[in-house]
Amino acid sequence: MRFSFSLVPSPPLSAFGDTIARAEAWGYDLAWVPDQGFMQDPFVALSYLTTRTEKIALGVGVTNPFQRHPIQIARAAAALADLRPGGFILGLGAGEKRRIRDRVGAPVAPFIETISTTMQTLRDLFDGKRVTVANDVFALDDVGLEIADPPTVPVFLATTHPDAFRAAGAYADGVIVGDVADPEVMRRIIGWIGEGAERQGRNPKEVSVLAWCATIVAEDRNVVIEHLRRPVIGSAINGMHRETRGLMGVDPDHFPTIRAAKFDPNVALPDGAIPDDMVDRFAIAGPPDYCAARVRALRDAGVDTMGFRMPVALTGLYDFETNLRRLMEEVVPQVGA
Numbered sequence: 001m002r003f004s005f006s007l008v009p010s011p012p013l014s015a016f017g018d019t020i021a022r023a024e025a026w027g028y029d030l031a032w033v034p035d036q037g038f039m040q041d042p043f044v045a046l047s048y049l050t051t052r053t054e055k056i057a058l059g060v061g062v063t064n065p066f067q068r069h070p071i072q073i074a075r076a077a078a079a080l081a082d083l084r085p086g087g088f089i090l091g092l093g094a095g096e097k098r099r100i101r102d103r104v105g106a107p108v109a110p111f112i113e114t115i116s117t118t119m120q121t122l123r124d125l126f127d128g129k130r131v132t133v134a135n136d137v138f139a140l141d142d143v144g145l146e147i148a149d150p151p152t153v154p155v156f157l158a159t160t161h162p163d164a165f166r167a168a169g170a171y172a173d174g175v176i177v178g179d180v181a182d183p184e185v186m187r188r189i190i191g192w193i194g195e196g197a198e199r200q201g202r203n204p205k206e207v208s209v210l211a212w213c214a215t216i217v218a219e220d221r222n223v224v225i226e227h228l229r230r231p232v233i234g235s236a237i238n239g240m241h242r243e244t245r246g247l248m249g250v251d252p253d254h255f256p257t258i259r260a261a262k263f264d265p266n267v268a269l270p271d272g273a274i275p276d277d278m279v280d281r282f283a284i285a286g287p288p289d290y291c292a293a294r295v296r297a298l299r300d301a302g303v304d305t306m307g308f309r310m311p312v313a314l315t316g317l318y319d320f321e322t323n324l325r326r327l328m329e330e331v332v333p334q335v336g337a
Helices: 013-026 042-052 070-082 097-104 111-126 162-171 183-199 221-239 240-247 255-263 278-281 289-303 320-335
Strands: 001-008 031-032 057-063 089-091 131-134 139-143 155-159 175-179 208-217 285-286 305-307
Touching: 001 320, 013 031, 013 042, 013 320, 031 042, 042 057, 042 070, 042 278, 057 070, 057 155, 070 089, 070 111, 070 139, 089 111, 089 289, 111 131, 111 155, 111 162, 155 162, 155 208, 162 175, 175 183, 183 240, 183 289, 208 221, 208 278, 208 320, 221 278, 221 285, 221 320, 240 289, 278 285, 285 289, 289 320
Parallel strands: 001 031, 001 305, 031 057, 057 089, 089 155, 155 175, 175 208, 208 285, 208 305
Antiparallel strands: 131 139
């Protein structure tokens, strides 16, 4: 099993580089920098990280074709793959529509069709092909990368949508499964990935599965669960596809209030809307031995990579660098081979 984490860059970028360098020394395999907001540009930050680290793999997790044209994504990805040969991963997703895409006037189009076309387009560009394609989001007219022998760039798709899991099985090198810490739900999702792979004549085992969930090491689980409940789990519920949300046990009658509470701090969550056991389906929080057992359960369900997410909403409540160190020093050794 590989171990990765996501962390938002914050100024000064030199201090961010210090943190990633220490994480590399602790033994992390992969560091993700998000493109899910308006923080410092992740491609620039990742370029800087290649000067501060030696071997840790680096990934953008995730960008999207609604805000960044695929040819620009391909150019940036090719540069990073050149700087970290064999050690850069391109994560794609939908991006948050209401909080981000709508605010910059991004085009609106069906996600599954758009992301499937994007993955195929990027694959062709990385293979050195010229591409002609047009849809409601982007267009290319006989365009190819002006790079001799473009590098290989693994593409991971981040989603919670059943059909997108199938599309990832068909076209992606890996899948970032957002906010699912429940092994039974994970098995169902891996089944969807397998369906897509088999339809495309691929071996499902060739598609990497990464569990991307908030993970906090703490002796008092109850305190962390309360911190996670509304800002982190409520947000995850809001962004999750309804079918996956149902598998996670979200009551449809509570969903409208959970959704409203994400955008209005004055909206009160009713008792039982996000109970403790539901928080545990979305996140991992507790002492080291508890966290290790939860990670082992995901590994046994078919996850090959953990993505420890340091949730931005809890910045200031937790020292994320300390949490990352404890995860690698106190939790990972208990996970075992």
